[in-house]
Amino acid sequence: MIKDTVLQSLRGLFPDPEPVVEEIVTEAAEGDEAEGEKKKPAKKKKEPRNNGVIEHDYAQYGYDIDVQLDPGELLAAVMIIDKAGFFLESVTGVDWIKEEQLEVVYDFSRYDFDTCRVVIRTRTPRAKPKVPTISKIYPGANWHERETHDFFGIKFDGHPHLVPLLLPEDADFHPLLKDFKP
Amino acid sequence: MSGPIHIQPGETFILNVGPQHPATHGVLRVKMEMDGEYIVKAETVLGYIHRMHELMGENRTYPQVLPNLSRLDYLGALGYTHGHVLAVERASGIEVPERAEYIRVITVELNRVASHLFWFGAFVMDLGGFTPLMYAIEDREYILDMLEAVTGSRLTYCYYRFGGLYNDIDDEFIDRARAFIPRMRKSLKKYDALVTGNIIFRKRLEGIGPISAEMCRKYGATGPVARGSGINFDVRKNEPYSVYPEFDFDVPVYDECDSLARYYVRMEEMEQSLRIIEQGLDKLPEGPIMPKKKPKLIKPPVGDYYQAVETARGSFGIRIVSDGTKNAYRFKLRSPTYSNMSLFDEACEGMMIMDALALMGSLDLVIPEIDR
């Protein structure tokens, strides 16, 4: 199963696996509740979700592996994904305004019947959003990253042509930021 | 035909194909650097029909977004609305009655046939043959009439609801659908003889516009574009959703990687869709079309949900990040043509303009769906 091998190699990215694994166990056991806390920290905890790998139930969420990591480790993770033969579905962002963070979400999937959807997330401070580009590994990410830059203003470091794609060429606004006023 | 290019410095010129050009089927613009008839470099410029559906998805309640999805792709709208309702149902755990799911599949497949028919006509028109478009539209009209009688609109359907359907199909629809299948099969034979066999047509497509499997993977191409490059990928089979596992159908895959392979894939897909419709009409269970207990207000629990469906153009994904309110926190649409189109810049380098436009036609573009 490709899922297990990918899980293993992705877990290898986290140098201090012990606390992460623990958290996975608790979160997976608690299911919805834990997910809720993690996504909506305003309710109970103020901290966002810790970095790590979570295995998800496909039927409930629509993807199998959910990885959160630092922008610095992004390229290593994408490299693993690329080696395993995944294709890039999309790149997008989420604006977590209460945590002063922007999240970049990468979706990967596979062409064969060994289905495995991987979601990689990385967070970057809202004031100075910057993540490395993956368009060197996946040229298809070029447009997706440009689109994310359009909508969220996230700078993709090393992107060859980071100009507005869907918005007008002179656009200096980022409509999907939660504090955007048209 | 890609030929050797010996570019003299300063000998190239920029050709703006679009935003108003007969071959781009809408407001797409490709900035091509040309050396005579050869394309040296191409840059696609998007956004001429960008409407920010994703922001609308955040500003509106879940049911209010329903009509938006069919505005994405006006040719195969039902596939997109299907993806949306499935995503919201997955997020909020709504059970769908079996009859509703069957009707959804039947109508989606009908819409897929309609979409491919129109593509077929428009593609041949790209190559300069106008008449097949008219024949294709005649058959497509039959489907649209049928869908209009049941959904109430012809292109921008708003037919699916969270948990079921807007209204049930009647016997008239079933009779017409049954009559449609043999009629369509006959038409497909006609198209085969008129277009597929035609030497001019074949000469224009055979070996033209190669897109390798590796390129598909790197750019995330899905749907008939990927299947024309020997990739056996169809969300209906790979990640079965709805009631598709209960149907017996094949996924056409061709290894030639050229425009003709993509043509064949779509033509065969129509036949497979007819098979699905046939089986669906036979198996159609009785029962309600809406669940008994349906939440009055749709408020999915907090979380990040993803749903992929196979539309006429490829794998359409929808991501809903919910914060537990009646509006989505983030509403991401992953449109298949966006990825398919992004490989055009690389694929058309070194081609002649007429071949590049044939390649563009074979990608099956619907611009509102790229720009969203």
Next chain:
Amino acid sequence: MGAYFSEIFRGLQSLAIGLGITFKEFFKPVVTVPYPYETIKMSERFRGHIELIENEDGTPKCVACGMCQRACPSGCISLASKSVKYEVEVKGEMKTKKKKVLTTYDLNFTTCSLCGQCVESCNFDAITFSKEYNLASDRKEDFHFDLLNRLEERNS
């Protein structure tokens, strides 16, 4: 050499087949409807713009609850009402009751996306779809429908 000629021959043959098909189509009857002179009947479920439904006495069924206004994704419905006192006989006594009466019901058809959410959200079956489809005008104002007016015109 043989391949060269067989390709030419097969090519010509395929062209002849194509010509045969279009020739046959040439003699088939036309399938189009000459639109302004003939029109097709709209199907029963056709969703045109909305229209108010009246009671037996000709007043609109609408109770001005505003559900349709809230359901509309594009905010193209605006309605206003006033409360009217009226007397009913309950158990032999005359009682004064209040009810809301619709005073205006405007549909801004320029932004309507014909999704039908309003009709679905209505709990009183007070609105329906019209079957009008050849609406064309070069003035924006022509598409701000006063549905109450239309209802009166229909009745008169």
Next chain:
Amino acid sequence: MSLTILNAVIAVVIAIAFAALNAAYLVWAERRGAGRIQRRPGPNVNGPLGLLQPPADGLKLMTKQLIIPGGADKALFMVAPVLAMAPAIMSFVTIPFSENIVARSMNIGVLMIFAFASLGAMSILLAGWGSRNKYGVMAAVRAVSQNISYEIPMLITVITIVMMTGTMDLKELVAGQSGGIWNWNLVPSLSSPLMPVAFLIFFICTLAETNRAPFDLGEAESELVAGFHTEYGSMGFGLFFMGEYANIVIGASLITILFLGGWGCPLGLFPGVWWFLLKIYLLIFSFIWIRWTFPRTTIYGLLNLSWKILIPISLFNLLFTAGLLKVF
């Protein structure tokens, strides 16, 4: 002397009238024909069967403003449409419609028609170049290379026929085929067994020379927008349009004269102008029919067809026929 000038003027006026009328009503025929093939009626609102459509179109075109794009070469831009129409009309002068109906019979009629026909490429080149449009220039280059490469097999085929009949006079060419279908050049005889092939080559070349689909690369709507006449509006466009259809009539007339026995009846009965007109309109119908059936070729496919198939075969035909003529 003055009588000859008057004669010539009358002949030219009649030729212009015939060309213009034909051009106008062939557009109508094309649209009706395309409509029937596509199972729709075509223009049918103006007048009975839509017969008033061409005058209405003409009126519309004439009342429109002629826009000259900024930076265009005005002289070339203006002269190109005229160059499209004028040679076509001139060619009519020498075409014999029947034994007596011919404006000016010449003993080198074939040569004259080809001389004028080659001017057509010039007008496309000037139009594309003069309008300062990238699509126009590309289309012009295409159209010129197309016209040159198709003139070769066409002329070789004509040489074969001239060799067989020994005359360049169109009237005599027809006279040589009189008497019935078995005398037509189309029908293979002992000394010319490859004549049907020559006919096919000539037919294809006529399609290509008149820029008709599937060889309409100069216009190539889905690639080059409208090709060489992208920037033309009003009557400039109208002249191109009329020139195209006048060329089609000339092409059909040439095929009729060279291969189908001109005004002769297939059975040798009642020869006359009606047979000639019947034949050319049948040919024109087949042009329309072909246009609305096939997709467009590519520029290299078009050149390949000419240089790799048509020219070798027509050359072979020429040599073969020459040899046979020597033997018999």
